[in-house]
Amino acid sequence: MAAPHRTSPAVRGGPRSGPTRRSLLAGVAALGALGAAGCSRVATASGTDGGDLLDRLRAQGVVRLGIAGEIPFGYIDKDGRLTGEAPELARVIFKRLGVDRVQPVPTEFGSLIPGLNSQQFDVVAAGMYINPERCEQVLFSDPDYQMLDSFIVRKGNPLGLHDYRDVVEKKAKFATGTGYAEIQYAVEAGYEEGDILIVPDQVAGLNAVEAGRVDVFAGTALTTREVVKKSAKAEVTEPFTPLVDGKPHIDGGGFAFRRTETALRDAFNAELHELKKSGELLRILRPFGFTEAEMTDLTAKELCGG
Numbered sequence: 001m002a003a004p005h006r007t008s009p010a011v012r013g014g015p016r017s018g019p020t021r022r023s024l025l026a027g028v029a030a031l032g033a034l035g036a037a038g039c040s041r042v043a044t045a046s047g048t049d050g051g052d053l054l055d056r057l058r059a060q061g062v063v064r065l066g067i068a069g070e071i072p073f074g075y076i077d078k079d080g081r082l083t084g085e086a087p088e089l090a091r092v093i094f095k096r097l098g099v100d101r102v103q104p105v106p107t108e109f110g111s112l113i114p115g116l117n118s119q120q121f122d123v124v125a126a127g128m129y130i131n132p133e134r135c136e137q138v139l140f141s142d143p144d145y146q147m148l149d150s151f152i153v154r155k156g157n158p159l160g161l162h163d164y165r166d167v168v169e170k171k172a173k174f175a176t177g178t179g180y181a182e183i184q185y186a187v188e189a190g191y192e193e194g195d196i197l198i199v200p201d202q203v204a205g206l207n208a209v210e211a212g213r214v215d216v217f218a219g220t221a222l223t224t225r226e227v228v229k230k231s232a233k234a235e236v237t238e239p240f241t242p243l244v245d246g247k248p249h250i251d252g253g254g255f256a257f258r259r260t261e262t263a264l265r266d267a268f269n270a271e272l273h274e275l276k277k278s279g280e281l282l283r284i285l286r287p288f289g290f291t292e293a294e295m296t297d298l299t300a301k302e303l304c305g306g
Helices: 028-039 053-060 085-096 109-117 164-169 184-188 204-208 221-227 262-278 280-288
Strands: 062-067 101-106 122-131 145-147 149-154 175-176 197-199 214-222 232-238 251-257
Touching: 053 062, 053 197, 053 214, 053 262, 062 085, 062 109, 085 101, 085 122, 085 251, 085 262, 085 280, 109 251, 149 204, 149 221, 164 184, 164 214, 175 184, 175 204, 184 214, 197 204, 204 214, 204 221, 204 232, 214 221, 221 232, 251 262
Parallel strands: 062 101, 062 122, 175 197, 175 214
Antiparallel strands: 122 251, 145 251, 149 214, 149 232
């Protein structure tokens, strides 16, 4: 990588596509125990125009989901159960499509797209951010969530910090996480990169704010909201949209399919849109910290760059 905050398309985000993969890994031991599941046979690539994978999944009664052990997107919980926003949504949609079971294939985040294209699993269900680089390699569903930024600040937000311009104008002491795209957002707003305190993750960022070492820590709205829940000294600001090249920039995450499987992607999208219209999507995602602010009408076409 050219710089700590510039990430390749293999990770969750990048300087032009929002936050990088966060330090929110869970279920490592359980993933190892389930690793053998990735060696089982999966449906092979289709030569049919548009693909016939959905028909074959219906016949098998199971779809294999590539996950990366990342809370809250897709992981194995302490009881060894597959969960997360993407697997739970996949359960509902594939059930509606006539596929009764989902089965995890754990891998590293950077191996999700290669694993999908080498047919180690059928679908990536890891809340993967949709960006132009990835769109050259896989098909994406429309996003099931969007992700804005927010700040962790001391109770009462004494400096009145609501976006990166406020941080610059009020000369606040600013921190964010290792590899986070928020580094670039702050620099674009005029903050000196050398003055940014880089900490390992959002927990360390909360600690820095509570201890008074910094005035503000920047992260995604979801992760910052979750980490301050038990804090007596800090709070989270309202979600906001960062600027990239002077324009508002919003990330969205979705499911990835092999480029030959347009029929499956289209069927998946049709069910996803119905869940959005009915409000059921938010009910599925809410247990994982998602709120109305994370719901979106963005399309994969928009996030892929048109």
